[in-house]
Amino acid sequence: MNIHEYQAKEILKSYGIDVPRGCMVKSARQTEKAFQKFGCDCVLKAQVYAGGRGKAGGIKTVRDATQACDTAKELFKKRLVTVQTGAKGLAVKRLLVEEIIDVEKEYYLSLTLDRRTSRYCLIASAEGGMDIEEVARRSPEKIHTLYIDPIVGIKPYHARSISSALGLKGKLIEDCARLIQNLYNVLLEKDCSLLEINPLVVSRNQRLIAMDCKINFDDNALFRHSDYEKMIDLSQLDPLEIEARKFDLAYIKLDGNIGCMVNGAGLAMATLDILMEYGARPANFLDVGGGASREKVAAAFRIILSDKKVRGIFVNIFGGIMRCDVIAQGIIDATKDIAPHIPIVVRMDGSNLDEGIKLLAQSGLNVETVDNLKSGVQKIAQMMSKKQKS
Amino acid sequence: MGILIDKNSKIIVQGITGKSGLLHARQCRDYGSDIVGGVTPGRGGTSIEGFTVFDSVADAVSQTNATVSMILVPAPWAADAIFEAAEAGIELTVCITEGIPVRDMVMVKRYLRHSKMRLVGPNCPGVITPGECEVGIMPGNIHKRGNIGVVSRSGTLTYEAVKQLSDAGLGQSTCVGIGGDPIIGMDFIDVLKLFTEDTDTKGVFIIGEIGGDAEELAAHWVKENLKKPAAAFIAGRTAPPGKRMGHAGAIITGGKGLAVDKIRMLEECGVVVAQSPVKIAEAMQEALNKN
Numbered sequence: 001m002n003i004h005e006y007q008a009k010e011i012l013k014s015y016g017i018d019v020p021r022g023c024m025v026k027s028a029r030q031t032e033k034a035f036q037k038f039g040c041d042c043v044l045k046a047q048v049y050a051g052g053r054g055k056a057g058g059i060k061t062v063r064d065a066t067q068a069c070d071t072a073k074e075l076f077k078k079r080l081v082t083v084q085t086g087a088k089g090l091a092v093k094r095l096l097v098e099e100i101i102d103v104e105k106e107y108y109l110s111l112t113l114d115r116r117t118s119r120y121c122l123i124a125s126a127e128g129g130m131d132i133e134e135v136a137r138r139s140p141e142k143i144h145t146l147y148i149d150p151i152v153g154i155k156p157y158h159a160r161s162i163s164s165a166l167g168l169k170g171k172l173i174e175d176c177a178r179l180i181q182n183l184y185n186v187l188l189e190k191d192c193s194l195l196e197i198n199p200l201v202v203s204r205n206q207r208l209i210a211m212d213c214k215i216n217f218d219d220n221a222l223f224r225h226s227d228y229e230k231m232i233d234l235s236q237l238d239p240l241e242i243e244a245r246k247f248d249l250a251y252i253k254l255d256g257n258i259g260c261m262v263n264g265a266g267l268a269m270a271t272l273d274i275l276m277e278y279g280a281r282p283a284n285f286l287d288v289g290g291g292a293s294r295e296k297v298a299a300a301f302r303i304i305l306s307d308k309k310v311r312g313i314f315v316n317i318f319g320g321i322m323r324c325d326v327i328a329q330g331i332i333d334a335t336k337d338i339a340p341h342i343p344i345v346v347r348m349d350g351s352n353l354d355e356g357i358k359l360l361a362q363s364g365l366n367v368e369t370v371d372n373l374k375s376g377v378q379k380i381a382q383m384m385s386k387k388q389k390s
Numbered sequence: 391m392g393i394l395i396d397k398n399s400k401i402i403v404q405g406i407t408g409k410s411g412l413l414h415a416r417q418c419r420d421y422g423s424d425i426v427g428g429v430t431p432g433r434g435g436t437s438i439e440g441f442t443v444f445d446s447v448a449d450a451v452s453q454t455n456a457t458v459s460m461i462l463v464p465a466p467w468a469a470d471a472i473f474e475a476a477e478a479g480i481e482l483t484v485c486i487t488e489g490i491p492v493r494d495m496v497m498v499k500r501y502l503r504h505s506k507m508r509l510v511g512p513n514c515p516g517v518i519t520p521g522e523c524e525v526g527i528m529p530g531n532i533h534k535r536g537n538i539g540v541v542s543r544s545g546t547l548t549y550e551a552v553k554q555l556s557d558a559g560l561g562q563s564t565c566v567g568i569g570g571d572p573i574i575g576m577d578f579i580d581v582l583k584l585f586t587e588d589t590d591t592k593g594v595f596i597i598g599e600i601g602g603d604a605e606e607l608a609a610h611w612v613k614e615n616l617k618k619p620a621a622a623f624i625a626g627r628t629a630p631p632g633k634r635m636g637h638a639g640a641i642i643t644g645g646k647g648l649a650v651d652k653i654r655m656l657e658e659c660g661v662v663v664a665q666s667p668v669k670i671a672e673a674m675q676e677a678l679n680k681n
Contacts, residue, residue: 084632113492115602118499118573150496191493219634221491223466252633265570265637266544266599269625270667276628277666285635318546318553319529349553350529373550374668 001217003231004047006096008215011190012197015182018209022098031072032065034097042068046075047094049236051214052082058092061100068097093235101209106199107166108132109180111187114147120187122146122154122180124162128199154184168202175208191221240284240303247299249288256281257311258380259304261297263288263318271316274373278381283310292322297330305340312343314380316373319350326352328359335365343383344368347376391590392519392564393539393581394482394510395458399523402456402480403428404447404471405463407438414462414486414527415441421530423523426454447471447478460516460525461485468512469494476507484525485511485575495573502575509575513637515545515567526567528552536561538674539585541578542597543570543604543637547625551597551670558671563591570599570637578608586616593619593678595670596661598652600626600635605652613659619677621662623670624649 009019023034024047035042046058053059058080062068072095081089106128114121124144127135136143144165148154159177168176179200187195194216201211222228234242244251250265258275260282262268268287275282284307288300304313317327327348344367348356353371360367368383370376395401401418405411406428416439419425427442427450434445444450447459459480463471468487475483490512502509510517516526520533532549534556542548548567555562566581568574578596585591594616598605605624612620627649629635653663662680664673 113496113572115572115604116607118496120496150500188493191491193492218492220465220489221493224491250635252630252635254630262546264544264546265635266542266547266597266625267550269599269629269635270547270550270623272629273625273627274667282628285629285633318549377668 001219001222001228002049003215004094004233005045005213006047007231008213009210011186011215012210012213015186017179017182018207020098020101020209020211022096025095025097026093028069028072028076031095031097032069035062035065035068038099041100043098043100044071044075045096045098046080046092047096048080048090048092050082050084050090052084053080056080056082091235094233101201101211102204103201104204105202108198109200110196111183112194117147119150120148122148122162124166126166132198154181172202172206172208179208191218191224192216193218240307243303247296249286249296249300251303252285254282254284256283257309258384259283259307259310259313261286261288261300261304262316263292263322267316267318274377275314278377280381280384283307294326294330294333297327298333301331301334305334310342312380312384314376315346316376317348319348322350323352324348324350324356325359328356332359332363339365343380345370345376345380345383347371347373391588392522393584393588394517394564394566395519395523395525397522399458400424400426400454400456401458401460401525402426402450402454404459404461404475406430406441406443407433408462411462412438418524421524423525426456447474447480451478451480457481458525459483461487463487465489469498472498472509473501476502476505480507482508484516485509486514486516486527488513492573495571499573510566511569511575513571514569515548517564517566519564520562532556533565534561536563537590537592538562539588539591539594540565541581542567543599544597544625548597550667551595551623554671555674558675560671560674563588572602578604579611582608582611582616586618591618593674595674596620596622598622598624600629600649601647606655609655609659609661612661619681621664621673621677622656623664623667624652
């Protein structure tokens with residue numbers, strides 16, 4: 001789960017980590033007020049669920065109240081397109097107004113999971129403010145990594161060794177060590193899957209400040225944090241993804257025209273792959289879960305139908321334990337009110353197959369039922385191309 | 391033969407009185423697995439559909455001599471269930487539960503370094519030695535006894551693969567679903583090692599997906615150590631970067647974890663890679679013919 005920079009900074013602040021004075025605003029008027037309150041040059045930072053904002057024009061320096069107001073107006077009008085957003089971009093509904101810090105030097109610091117060792121690791125570099133993957137490629141010797149034994153945690157000497165590796169001197173060694181230990185506490189207590197400060201800066205007056213911060217929460221740990229739900233900014237999500245979230249369906253919008261409903265993540269990925277192989281373009285990734293219920297199947301099917309770009313639907317359920325009549329019922333429930341006039345191919349396999357086929361046949365829906373993946377994909381690809389010609 | 395489990399395995403189910411715990415305990419028993427009881431704290435001394443229920447894994451082990459546990463406990467309590475199984479002397483735990491927090495699994499994984507217990511999963515379909523024993527949630531009827539060892543990060547995609555193998559007359563020695571999470575117990579290599587030693591296994595099929603570098607590591611291991619024919623399929627060739635594709639571990643980050651890189655590495659290491667999810671049996675057959 002993603003959160004905004006300003007929310008991440010609030011969390012850091014509550015753990016005693018210095019961040020610039022700042023204020024989240026939702027209008028040009030609020031921006032102007034915040035600027036006046038700070039009484040110094042400020043930076044306006046678009047709050048979107050994506051990186052690469054600076055290069056995309058989402059971060060602007062302002063030097064007087066009028067400029068703050070005008071720049072904010074422009075930003076709020078925008079859909080910000082960055083390297084991470086895709087062509088559609090993301091709406092800018094919130095800005096972070098922040099005092100400008102006089103920077104002496106920039107650093108990079110992050111905590112994340114290292115899958116190879118199954119441990120959290122701390123990554124630090126004196127090359128701050130840049131793309132860390134780029135640094136890793138160009139000069140791997142400038143990256144310092146600490147693999148954290150979960151039983152030991154980060155001890156002060158671990159943290160000091162990182163501070164020294166970054167080239168910090170004197171009092172800053174201890175300051176940075178304390179910051180690193182605090183950061184590890186944030187990671188654990190908040191169940192973060194990524195915690196990145198880039199850049200971490202030393203200011204002219206020798207303070208360590210987190211200038212930018214990105215936090216992702218572990219989706220599996222949301223049950224431990226009832227306060228996270230209200231942190232989600234719905235303006236940053238696709239409406240269909242919001243709907244899918246309600247039903248606990250893994251849904252990702254893609255840009256094709258064949259709606260897909262599959263059970264199981266691996267099979268769902270493989271289904272997208274084979275559709276592309278046959279020249280068909282999937283409109284979404286949707287995993288209804290290993291053993292989906294009638295209600296879940298219906299909810300998933302409704303979500304696919306409400307995507308206006310969908311011109312055909314491919315259902316791929318490898319049941320086994322799952323009953324085919326349940327799948328059929330779910331599809332019929334979803335189409336009770338509005339019968340779709342688009343081709344639907346249902347590949348299902350599992351118990352009660354005959355009953356499932358019978359139910360779909362009697363439903364009056366334009367459905368073809370098949371029992372293996374290959375004929376399913378061939379069929380939907382064929383029906384789609386026929387439809388385009390007619 | 392096969393690996394990990396056989397007809398003599400004595401199995402308990404942690405979370406047996408839950409809806410899915412009971413459903414799958416019953417299904418495994420119907421398949422022929424020796425389910426000797428189950429665990430639900432506070433329900434010890436009772437029985438459910440012929441299964442004896444114990445308060446703790448330790449109780450169950452001392453009274454049944456079980457050596458295998460299948461966990462179907464909800465995610466908030468699943469890590470605790472794994473620790474409990476390990477301390478009670480269980481030799482193999484298969485954790486089906488999906489959605490265990492990463493922080494919990496970091497600790498589990500660290501603990502298991504000093505434990506003799508093997509862990510399969512979490513977030514996996516389980517293990518099956520066709521015709522002998524099933525510890526998992528997979529549909530038993532699609533499997534066929536034979537000589538192909540299957541190891542996979544996926545659930546239903548494994549069923550798809552297994553069905554194609556069975557239909558083509560390629561039965562399986564054992565199928566192991568290692569799970570779709572970023573932190574899992576046994577990895578590809580741990581399972582491949584067992585397949586190498588297993589005389590029933592004459593060829594291996596690997597099912598991987600985007601995210602992490604487990605497939606790349608497995609590819610190298612196969613080249614150096616697996617003296618048997620190997621084929622593979624990698625899901626997610628067309629997955630968009632930065633999105634978590636259903637599985638917590640299936641995400642392309644910072645240009646890493648791409649399907650194309652995994653496929654290239656596997657091919658370089660002599661593994662036949664199925665170019666399409668409908669050509670799994672063909673790829674396996676090709677690998678067998680090659681050797």
